[in-house]
Amino acid sequence: MATAGEAYEFGLLGPPSGRHDGRELDLGSPLQRAVLVRLLLGDGRRCGLDQLVDALWEDPPGNAVRSVHTYVYRIRLSLGEERSRLETTQRGYRLDVPEQAVDALRFERLVRDGEELRAAGRTGPALRAFDAALALWSGEPLSGVPGPYAQRHRRRLTELRLNARVAQLECAGELGEHARVATELLSLIADHPLREDLYALRMRALYRAGRTAEALAVYAAARETMVAELGIDPGPELRELQARILGGAGPDAAGQPAGESPAATADRSGAVRGEEAPAGVRPQQLPPAPGDFVGRERLRERLGLALRPGGEAVAFAVLSGIGGVGKTALALRVAHGIRADYPDGQLYVDLRGDGGSPADPADVLVDFLLALGMPAARIPATPTARAGAYRTLTADRRILVVLDNASDTAQVTPLLPGTPGNAALITTRHRSLVPPGATRFEVPVPDQREAVAMLGRFTGDAEIAADPELALELVHACGQLPLALRIIGARTAARPGRGLGAQLLRLRAEEHQLDELRAGGMSVEATFQVGYRALAPDRARAMRLCALLDAADFPVAVAAVLLDRPEQETEEQLEHLVEAGLLEPHSADRYRFHDLVRAFAARRADREDPVADREAALVRLTMFLHATLLQAMNATEQAGSLSTHLFSVPLTGLRFDDAGQARAWLLAEHTLLVSVFSRVLRDVPDASRIVAAALSVIAASGLFAGPAHQRELERLADQAVAAAEPGDDPAWQAQTRHIRAWLAFIRGDLAAAETDLRAAIRRENAVDDPVPFFMSTRLLSVVLADQGRTAEAVAFFAESEAVAGSEDDPDSPACFHREVGRLFTALSSDRAEVNISAAQHVYEVSDRLRKEAAER
Numbered sequence: 001m002a003t004a005g006e007a008y009e010f011g012l013l014g015p016p017s018g019r020h021d022g023r024e025l026d027l028g029s030p031l032q033r034a035v036l037v038r039l040l041l042g043d044g045r046r047c048g049l050d051q052l053v054d055a056l057w058e059d060p061p062g063n064a065v066r067s068v069h070t071y072v073y074r075i076r077l078s079l080g081e082e083r084s085r086l087e088t089t090q091r092g093y094r095l096d097v098p099e100q101a102v103d104a105l106r107f108e109r110l111v112r113d114g115e116e117l118r119a120a121g122r123t124g125p126a127l128r129a130f131d132a133a134l135a136l137w138s139g140e141p142l143s144g145v146p147g148p149y150a151q152r153h154r155r156r157l158t159e160l161r162l163n164a165r166v167a168q169l170e171c172a173g174e175l176g177e178h179a180r181v182a183t184e185l186l187s188l189i190a191d192h193p194l195r196e197d198l199y200a201l202r203m204r205a206l207y208r209a210g211r212t213a214e215a216l217a218v219y220a221a222a223r224e225t226m227v228a229e230l231g232i233d234p235g236p237e238l239r240e241l242q243a244r245i246l247g248g249a250g251p252d253a254a255g256q257p258a259g260e261s262p263a264a265t266a267d268r269s270g271a272v273r274g275e276e277a278p279a280g281v282r283p284q285q286l287p288p289a290p291g292d293f294v295g296r297e298r299l300r301e302r303l304g305l306a307l308r309p310g311g312e313a314v315a316f317a318v319l320s321g322i323g324g325v326g327k328t329a330l331a332l333r334v335a336h337g338i339r340a341d342y343p344d345g346q347l348y349v350d351l352r353g354d355g356g357s358p359a360d361p362a363d364v365l366v367d368f369l370l371a372l373g374m375p376a377a378r379i380p381a382t383p384t385a386r387a388g389a390y391r392t393l394t395a396d397r398r399i400l401v402v403l404d405n406a407s408d409t410a411q412v413t414p415l416l417p418g419t420p421g422n423a424a425l426i427t428t429r430h431r432s433l434v435p436p437g438a439t440r441f442e443v444p445v446p447d448q449r450e451a452v453a454m455l456g457r458f459t460g461d462a463e464i465a466a467d468p469e470l471a472l473e474l475v476h477a478c479g480q481l482p483l484a485l486r487i488i489g490a491r492t493a494a495r496p497g498r499g500l501g502a503q504l505l506r507l508r509a510e511e512h513q514l515d516e517l518r519a520g521g522m523s524v525e526a527t528f529q530v531g532y533r534a535l536a537p538d539r540a541r542a543m544r545l546c547a548l549l550d551a552a553d554f555p556v557a558v559a560a561v562l563l564d565r566p567e568q569e570t571e572e573q574l575e576h577l578v579e580a581g582l583l584e585p586h587s588a589d590r591y592r593f594h595d596l597v598r599a600f601a602a603r604r605a606d607r608e609d610p611v612a613d614r615e616a617a618l619v620r621l622t623m624f625l626h627a628t629l630l631q632a633m634n635a636t637e638q639a640g641s642l643s644t645h646l647f648s649v650p651l652t653g654l655r656f657d658d659a660g661q662a663r664a665w666l667l668a669e670h671t672l673l674v675s676v677f678s679r680v681l682r683d684v685p686d687a688s689r690i691v692a693a694a695l696s697v698i699a700a701s702g703l704f705a706g707p708a709h710q711r712e713l714e715r716l717a718d719q720a721v722a723a724a725e726p727g728d729d730p731a732w733q734a735q736t737r738h739i740r741a742w743l744a745f746i747r748g749d750l751a752a753a754e755t756d757l758r759a760a761i762r763r764e765n766a767v768d769d770p771v772p773f774f775m776s777t778r779l780l781s782v783v784l785a786d787q788g789r790t791a792e793a794v795a796f797f798a799e800s801e802a803v804a805g806s807e808d809d810p811d812s813p814a815c816f817h818r819e820v821g822r823l824f825t826a827l828s829s830d831r832a833e834v835n836i837s838a839a840q841h842v843y844e845v846s847d848r849l850r851k852e853a854a855e856r
Contacts, residue, residue, distance in 0.1 A: 008097045010040055012104040014138030014158065016145060018078075025078050028071070031056055034147040035071040039086075039095040040102050041153060048092035055149030103136045104157060110136075110386055111164050118167065119388030120378065123174050130168035137161060162192065166381045169201060178209035193225050196238050197381065203238075207245055215245055237376045281373030283345040286402065289332040294457045295450040296330055299441060303334045306439045307423045309341050309398055312435055314416065315423035320431050322581045322594055323527040324483030325352065327427040328404055330443060335402050335425060342400035342423065347371060349415070353407025354429050354530045354581075361414040365390050368415070383414065391418040398422060409435055427583030429531055445594065448472065458489025463500055470500055477507040478517070479595040481509040483524055492520035495834035513599055528600040531580050543575040543582055544591070544609055545617050547601030550675040553592035557654060558672065561624045562617045619687045622680050625673055626694040627653030632662035633697055666698075673698070674712045681719040688723040689732055695720060695739050714743050721756075730763035731772070737763070738776050745783060753783050770803040774814070782842050 011017040016033050018025035027033050038055040039047050045056075052072075054062045061067070070094060076083040085096040114129035142150045165188060174180045182205040189198050199222040206215035211403050219234070219242040226234050231741040233239070306317040319327045337345060347368055351359045362383035369379050369386065372393045380386050394417040405413045407429040412435060416424050426433065434440045446454060452471050461599045465473045478484035488503055504515045517524040532540060545562045546554065560570040577583035582601075586592045593601065605614060635656035648834040656662040677691045695716060717740035724733045741756035757780040764773040777800040784793035803815040 008101040010036075010097070010102045010653065011138065012037060012040065012102065013136050013141050017141040020080070020082070027079065028074050030144060030146050031067070032071040032152055032487050032710065034145050035068060036075055036095075037142060037153075038149055039075075039078055039093060040097075046089065046092065046094040050092075052092065056147045058148050104141065107133045107136050107157075107164075108160065111160065111167075111382070113166060114164070114171075115380070115384035116388065118171060119385045119392075123171050127168065127171035127175060130164055130171060133164055136159070162188075163382055165202065166197065167385075169205075170381065173201065173205050173208070174627075176208075178205040181205035182209060182211070182214075193388065194229060196222065196226075196235055199234075200238055200241055200377070203245070212245060216242065241377070281345075281371075282343070282373040283347055283399075285348040285371060286335055286339070286346045287332060289336045289347060290329045292457045293329055293333045294453050295331075296326075296443075299330065299443065300334055300337070303330075303425075303441060304338060305326070306441075307334070307338055307341075307400075307425060309421055309423060312420055314418065314420060315425070316416070316435055316438035317424075318426045318428065318434055318438050318440045319443050320428050320433065320581070321441060322445075322481075322584075322597065323429060323531055324481050324524055324596075325445060326482040327443050329482070331402055331404065331425050331427050335400060338400065338423075342398045344397040344399045345372075346400045346402065348402045348404065350404045351406045351411060353411060353677050354407050354534070358407040358411060361411055362386060364415055377423055384524050388416040390414075394422055395419045396421070400425070402683075403427070406430075406433055409433055430579055431581070432579050445480040448480065449474060451475040451478075451482075451485060454482055455485045455488065458486050459492045459500070463492065467500065470504065473810055474500055474504045474507070477504060477513075481594065481596055482522065483522065483527060484517050484596060485636060487517050487519045487522050487524065490522065491516075494519065500713060513800050514596070514603060517596070524596055525600055525603075528582070528597060531582055532600070532604065535576075535580060535582075539573055539576045539580075540604075541609075542570070543577055543601045545614075546574075546583075546591075546604035547598050547605055548614060548618060548679070549672065550598075550679065551672040553586040553590045554672060555589075555669075556589045558621065558624075559591070561621050564617070564620060579619060602734045615684045615687075618676070618684055619690070621676055622684075622687050622690045625652055625669075625676060626690055626697070628665070629653070629694050630696040631655050632666060633700070635659055635662040670709055670712075674716060677716055678719060681716070681723050688720065689729075691716075692724070692732060692736050692739070696735065697740050699742050710743065710747065714740070714747075717743055731767045731769065734760040734763035734776070736768065736771055738772065738779075741779065741783075745779065750787055754780065757783065765770050770805075774800050774803050779842065785848070 005620045007021045007338050009019045011779065014468055016027055016037065017332055018036075027036060034056050035052055038052055042051070049065065049068065050268065055059050056068070059063060060587040065432045072086065076086045079085055087094045087096060110129050110133035114126045114133065115131060116125075117126035140154070141161075142154045145154075169181045169184060180204055185198055185202040187204065189195070189202065192198060199218055203215045203218045206212075206218065219238060222234050222238060303317055305321075309316045310316060319331055335346060335348075349359065349364050349367065351364070353359075365383065365386040366379055368390055372378065372390075374389065374393065377847065380389055396419065398421045399417060401415065401417060401422070403412050403415055403424060406426050408430060409432075412424075412426055412433070416435060424438075426435075426438070431440075431442075445451070452464060452468075452475055455471055455475055460590075474488065475485065477490060488500075491503065492498070492500065507513055514525040518526070532543070533544065542559070542563055546559050547564065549558070556567050556571050556574065559574060560567045563570050563573070565573075571589075574583060578585055578591070582597055584592050584594065631653045635658055648842070654665065656665065673694070680687050680691050696714070717736065720736040721733075721740055724736045727733070737756040737760035741753040741760065744750075744752040744756065757776050760776045761773065761780065764776060767773075777796045781793045781795075781797035781800060784796065785792075806814060
C-alpha cells in the first residue's frame with residue numbers, strides 16, 4: 001500500500017508537472033516552479049533560503065527573500081491538506097516527498113543501476129535499466145523554468161540523457177541488436193555531429209550486421225564533418241577502427257565472430273574478459289623527484305610507514321598545507337622511495353584542485369584505464385562504469401596512485417583503488433580533504449635550520465657559509481617558504497654577481513617583495529592567486545580586510561569588527577580561508593597569516609578595495625580597541641570617574657570581569673594594538689585623535705611588559721606627536737606631548753620629559769580644560785624636583801594646585817590625578833619588569849613640594 005508521500009508524482013523531465021492521488025497540482029508561476037524544482041532536486045529535498053534566492057536570480061532584486069517566502073507559501077497551498085510536508089527548517093525548507101516521487105531522481109537512480117550492472121557484466125539487466133530510465137522522458141527537462149539553477153540542471157540532465165542513450169545502445173549492441181543500434185544512432189549523430197563516440201558505435205554496429213561498406217561510409221562522413229567544422233581529422237579511436245575494418249580484423253583488435261558479442265559471451269560466463277588486467281602493463285607515471293630536495297626526514301619517515309602495503313585496507317595518506325610549502329616535492333620524493341613496494345606500477349595526475357577548473361575524475365579515469373592497458377574502445381561511457389573498471393584492473397595488484405593538488409573528497413573518491421595491497425598519496429591545500437581511512441599530515445613551513453639548508457641547496461653552500469647571518473635574514477624575509485627559497489636560488493644562479501645581500505635589500509622593500517619572488521615559471525604571488533580566485537567574494541573580502549593587520553595573529557572578535565559582521569559569521573568565513581590553505585589556525589579562537597600570504601592579501605586589498613572602505617575598517621577597529629581599553633580601565637576597582645574625562649566612542653568593546661582579565665588582554669594584544677595604531681597614524685590621519693586617546697589609557701595603565709614594549713609605545717607617541725603638530729588643535733597637540741613626556745619620565749629621561757611638558761603646558765594655556773593643565777604642571781614639578789631645581793618645581797606645583805580642586809570632587813583635576821595613580825598601580829602591580837614605583841614617586845615628590853610651597 002502506498003504511503004501519503006508515495007502518492008505524489010513530480011515530473012521534471014519535460015514540462016514540470018505534479019500530481020497527488022491522481023489530482024493535478026497547480027504549480028503556479030514560472031518563478032514558483034523554479035522554487036519547487038530547487039526543493040525537489042535538493043539533497044534530501046532540503047534547501048536553504050540563500051540557495052533558493054541564488055536558484056532564481058543571478059542578480060537578486062531587493063525583495064528577493066520576501067518573494068521566495070511568497071512562492072513557498074503558494075506551494076504549500078497547492079499541496080492542500082498535506083501542506084505540512086513543506087517544512088520550515090532552521091536555515092530554509094524541506095519538502096517531505098520520497099526520491100521515487102521525482103522522475104528526474106528516479107532517472108538518475110536507474111542510470112546508476114544500469115552502470116553498475118554493466119560493470120558487473122550483466123548486460124541484459126543493464127539494458128532494461130537504461131530502457132526504463134529513458135522511458136521517463138517527455139521533452140526538454142525543466143521546460144519553461146527560469147533561473148540559473150534550472151539552466152544548469154537542464155544542461156546536466158540533457159547530458160546525462162545522452163550518456164544514457166549511448167550506454168543503452170552499447171548494451172544493445174553487445175547483446176547482438178546491431179540493426180537497432182545502427183538505426184537509432186542516425187538521429188543521435190544528426191543532433192550531435194561532433195561526438196566521435198557515436199560514429200564509432202554506428203561503425204561497429206554496421207560491421208557486425210555485415211554491412212562493411214556502410215561502416216566505412218560512416219567514417220568518411222565523420223571525417224568530412226570534422227574537417228569542415230573543426231579543421232582536423234578524426235581522433236585515433238576512429239582512425240584505428242577504420243584501419244581494423246579495412247584490414248579485415250573487425251571492429252575489435254581480436255575480431256569478433258558474426259552474431260556473437262563480448263557482452264553476450266560475458267552474460268553467459270559471468271565474467272568480463274575485457275576488464276582483466278592486461279599482462280605486463282606496469283604504468284610508470286611518476287614525474288621525477290626534485291634532485292635538490294632536502295630535509296623533512298621525520299615527515300618522510302611517517303609517510304613511509306603510513307603507505308606501507310599490507311593489512312586489510314588500502315593505504316591512504318593526505319598531505320595538506322599552504323601553496324608553495326613543498327607538498328608535491330615531498331610526495332614525489334616519498335613515492336619514488338617506496339616504488340619497490342608497488343611493483344605493478346605507479347599512476348600520477350595533477351588534479352588542478354587549487355584553481356577554478358579542477359580536473360574531472362571521469363576524464364582522469366580514462367587516462368588511468370589507458371595506462372593500465374585497457375583498449376580505448378573498451379572504456380565505459382559513464383563515470384560510474386569507468387570507476388568500476390578501474391577498481392577491477394587494480395584489484396589483486398600492488399599499485400601506488402599519486403593524486404596531486406586535489407580539490408575535495410568527491411574528486412578523489414572515484415580515483416582511489418579499492419583493494420588492499422594498493423596505496424594512494426594525495427596532496428591538497430584543503431584541510432578537510434580526508435577520505436575515510438586516510439591519515440592526514442600537515443606540511444608546515446620548515447624551521448630556520450632546515451630552511452637555511454634548503455637555501456644552501458638551491459644557491460650553493462658556499463654562499464651560505466660566507467655569511468650565515470645574512471642567510472638567516474634572507475630565510476626570514478622569505479617566510480621560510482620553500483617555493484620562495486627555490487626562487488631565490490634560481491635568481492642567484494641567473495645573476496651570480498648580485499649576491500644574497502642585494503637579494504635581501506630588494507625583498508625588504510614591501511611594495512616589491514612579491515615581485516622579487518618570481519623566476520621563470522615560478523611565482524609566489526601566482527601560487528597564492530590560484531587559491532584566491534577560487535574564493536567566494538565574501539571570503540575574498542574577509543581575507544583582504546584581515547590582511548590590514550600587521551600583527552602575528554588576531555582573534556575572531558577583531559576580525560568581526562574589521563568585516564563589520566557578527567562573530568559567528570566571521571568565524572565561518574575564517575574557517576573557509578583555513579580550509580583553502582590561505583589562513584592558519586593559531587589557537588582556539590585566533591588565526592594568523594603566513595607572512596607572504598598576508599603580503600599577497602594586502603596587495604589584493606590595495607588593488608580591489610576602495611581606500612574609503614579600508615580606512616573605514618581601520619577606524620572601526622581603532623574605536624573598538626579604544627572602547628575595550630576603557631572597559632579594561634573600568635574593570636579595576638580603582639577606575640572611579642576617569643571615564644568622564646576621556647574620549648568616548650560609539651562602541652562597547654570587550655568586557656572584563658576584573659583587573660586580572662583586563663591585564664591579561666592588554667598583554668596578549670599589545671602587538672596588535674601597536675600595529676593597528678601605527679597603521680592608523682600613518683594612513684588615516686583623521687582617526688589620529690582616537691589613537692591618542694587610546695594611548696592615554698595605555699600610558700595610564702602602566703602595563704608595559706618590559707623595555708621592549710615601552711620602546712614600541714614611545715615610537716607610537718612620536719608618531720602621534722608628528723600627526724598632531726601640523727594641525728591647529730592645541731588640545732590634541734598637548735595630549736600627545738604629555739603622553740610622550742610620561743613615557744620618558746618612566747624611562748628616566750628627565751630632559752626629554754621636561755621639553756615635552758613645557759610644550760604641552762604652552763598649548764594647554766590656550767584650552768579651557770583644567771585637567772590636562774593640572775596633569776602637565778604637576779608632572780613637570782616632579783621632573784624639575786628630580787633634577788634638583790626645587791624653586792622651579794615649587795612654582796609649577798603651585799600652578800597645578802591653583803586648579804586642582806578637591807579630591808572628593810569627581811570632576812576635579814585632583815580626583816582625576818589620584819585615580820590615574822591608582823589605575824597605574826592596579827593594572828601593573830604584578831609585573832616585576834615594570835617600574836610601578838613611578839606613580840608612587842609622583843605622589844611622594846608632590847607631598848614634598850606641597851610642604852616646600854607651604855613653607856615659602
